[in-house]
Amino acid sequence: MKSIELKVSETTQHIANKILMLRRSGKLTQEEFAERVNLDRRTIARAEDGKHRPSAATMEIIASSFNVPITYFFDNSTYKTDISKSALIYEINTRLNVLSKSNLKKIISFIDIIE
Secondary structure (H helix, E strand, C coil), X not given: CCCHHHHHHHHHHHHHHHHHHHHXXXXXXXXXXXXXXXXXXXXXXXHHHCCCCCCHHHHHHXXXXXXXXXXXXXXXXXXXXXXXXXXXXXXXXXXXXXXXXHHHHHHHHHHHHHC
């Protein structure tokens, strides 16, 4: 039976590979990726090297930024990201974060109309 330390190490490396695959599928440099998820480039480099496992909160931010489920980091699936769609979602999210509650409600109404 594998030791707990080995299992933890394998999980950390799996997460590292998933972050790397996600970044490469978006054709992003580490700097671009870090900027997009509002992290330091060194943090991304350590995460991709498997030297540091990102926190759950960081993985949620990355998943949200690339429109993949949080389970992406733990399963064996691969996701091709549509970088233009992801960039558009990121831009929309950035703009929504500064709107008032009443304006957000107007946008929700608009979305209901176009669905």
